[in-house]
Amino acid sequence: MNSKKGWIVSVLVTLLLFAAGVSLALAASQYPKTLTAESGVIKVDLNTGKPVQDAKPIVVDIQKQGLPKRLFQPGRISISTGKAAGISNKGTVPLNLAARVEGLPENTRLTSTDPSFDSSTGVFKKPVAAGNAVVLSIGLNLPRRQISGNFQVASGRLLLINQDTGSLLAEIPISVVNSSVKK
Amino acid sequence: MKKKTKSLIIRGAGYLGGVVLLFAPFALIQRALISVFGLVGRPDTHGACYKMFISRLFSATGITVLSTSSIIVFSILAVAVAFGPLFCGRLCVAGALGEFLSRLVPDRFKLNWQKYINPTPIRYGVTAVYLASPFLGLSFTCAFCNFNFMEKLILGTTIWDLGILGSTAILTAFLWIVVFGLFANGGRGFCSYLCPVGAIQSILHAIGSRLGVTGKLKLAQSKCISCKQCTKECPMGAIQIDKKIEKEIKYNIHNCIACTHCVAVCPKSAISYGRGKAWQNIKIIQASPAIEAELSN
Numbered sequence: 001m002n003s004k005k006g007w008i009v010s011v012l013v014t015l016l017l018f019a020a021g022v023s024l025a026l027a028a029s030q031y032p033k034t035l036t037a038e039s040g041v042i043k044v045d046l047n048t049g050k051p052v053q054d055a056k057p058i059v060v061d062i063q064k065q066g067l068p069k070r071l072f073q074p075g076r077i078s079i080s081t082g083k084a085a086g087i088s089n090k091g092t093v094p095l096n097l098a099a100r101v102e103g104l105p106e107n108t109r110l111t112s113t114d115p116s117f118d119s120s121t122g123v124f125k126k127p128v129a130a131g132n133a134v135v136l137s138i139g140l141n142l143p144r145r146q147i148s149g150n151f152q153v154a155s156g157r158l159l160l161i162n163q164d165t166g167s168l169l170a171e172i173p174i175s176v177v178n179s180s181v182k183k
Numbered sequence: 184m185k186k187k188t189k190s191l192i193i194r195g196a197g198y199l200g201g202v203v204l205l206f207a208p209f210a211l212i213q214r215a216l217i218s219v220f221g222l223v224g225r226p227d228t229h230g231a232c233y234k235m236f237i238s239r240l241f242s243a244t245g246i247t248v249l250s251t252s253s254i255i256v257f258s259i260l261a262v263a264v265a266f267g268p269l270f271c272g273r274l275c276v277a278g279a280l281g282e283f284l285s286r287l288v289p290d291r292f293k294l295n296w297q298k299y300i301n302p303t304p305i306r307y308g309v310t311a312v313y314l315a316s317p318f319l320g321l322s323f324t325c326a327f328c329n330f331n332f333m334e335k336l337i338l339g340t341t342i343w344d345l346g347i348l349g350s351t352a353i354l355t356a357f358l359w360i361v362v363f364g365l366f367a368n369g370g371r372g373f374c375s376y377l378c379p380v381g382a383i384q385s386i387l388h389a390i391g392s393r394l395g396v397t398g399k400l401k402l403a404q405s406k407c408i409s410c411k412q413c414t415k416e417c418p419m420g421a422i423q424i425d426k427k428i429e430k431e432i433k434y435n436i437h438n439c440i441a442c443t444h445c446v447a448v449c450p451k452s453a454i455s456y457g458r459g460k461a462w463q464n465i466k467i468i469q470a471s472p473a474i475e476a477e478l479s480n
Contacts, residue, residue: 032349
């Protein structure tokens with residue numbers, strides 16, 4: 001009887017621990033959804049007919065970062081198109097695209113997983129075909145003293161340029177703020 | 184050289200080999216599959232990822248069965264059936280990092296998690312969510328991936344920069360390297376409780392071990408002197424002394440990574456790895472007085 005009771009308890013404990021594992025994983029999968037504000041998102045359509053495309057300003061608030069990020073790496077900020085390519089050529093002809101940042105700290109880096117992108121010049125060496133899109137990331141590295149003392153930590157803009165004509169295709173304002181500091 | 188030290192060196196060499204074979208900037212297996220066989224995939228740890236395989240399987244461009252991730256994932260699983268979780272025990276540097284770092288910390292600062300909380304059901308619960316997550320659109324697989332962070336560590340040593348980390352990556356590193364690594368007995372708490380890759384291999388090994396022709400750990404009961412070296416040295420806590428009525432040396436195949444470190448440290452060669460009948464738990468009937476005193480505490 002004791003061994004049967006012990007077996008039942010053992011099975012119950014096992015089931016409880018399994019449920020705990022499932023619950024832990026499900027809870028953990030919700031945590032990243034609370035952290036979408038840790039990075040900025042670039043999303044812009046080019047060649048839509050407008051001379052210079054309007055794009056929603058990108059604002060990243062340091063205070064909205066998760067606690068681990070705020071403790072360990074508050075000044076390292078990524079602004080990117082994300083996993084889905086976010087800079088789209090909505091026109092009917094291929095586009096020779098270049099990207100440049102202005103106003104942001106000198107150590108700001110432009111990168112892309114697109115193998116045709118040259119980080120040193122900001123140029124996509126392969127034209128962006130009509131209907132296609134590209135991936136781009138801006139990496140900021142802001143010192144802690146700059147973050148803690150100012151509401152407006154950094155500001156600048158991302159410029160997307162037609163390499164063939166030199167014309168400006170889109171201008172996206174970028175702003176990094178720390179809402180815990182009063183303006 | 185002591186067998187234990189030799190085992191650590193050989194295993195360490197294997198884990199470094201795992202770095203070269205599977206992690207960027209090397210990723211020799213992925214690069215070979217891409218360049219020689221023309222398979223789809225990335226020349227980094229993502230090119231060996233289960234989730235990438237599932238995503239690619241049902242991509243908008245149509246079903247892609249053959250990719251670097253599908254080949255690598257199926258190879259690891261096939262080896263697990265035939266020989267046990269050899270990827271974990273011999274190639275996975277992510278697990279080894281925690282284990283080898285924990286050897287630097289005195290035992291009095293470490294918690295023996297596996298002794299007090301059975302890792303197996305928790306591990307399988309986490310794995311169930313992991314397997315379902317690509318279909319449910321959950322971000323669990325990527326957000327808490329220690330393989331991705333391991334690759335950042337490897338790449339970071341070349342430029343002294345880990346890159347931009349999110350809160351989930353920082354939390355993963357803290358749990359994997361600090362809580363379940365440095366300050367955990369065996370240093371493989373992350374593997375024991377949270378790693379779905381090892382869990383899937385363990386299930387397959389548990390099934391495969393029922394066949395006589397597959398590789399598995401074996402215990403020669405007549406040779407065992409209950410010295411407990413295997414329980415102390417097992418990095419996964421897969422071998423434990425049950426201090427209840429039975430006083431058994433228990434082996435949990437669901438938490439074993441087939442690293443065979445126990446084979447190396449057993450002074451009487453009672454533990455071996457090979458084909459045949461699997462480990463049967465034994466009662467401690469030949470314990471020395473010193474061991475009896477310790478067991479009664």
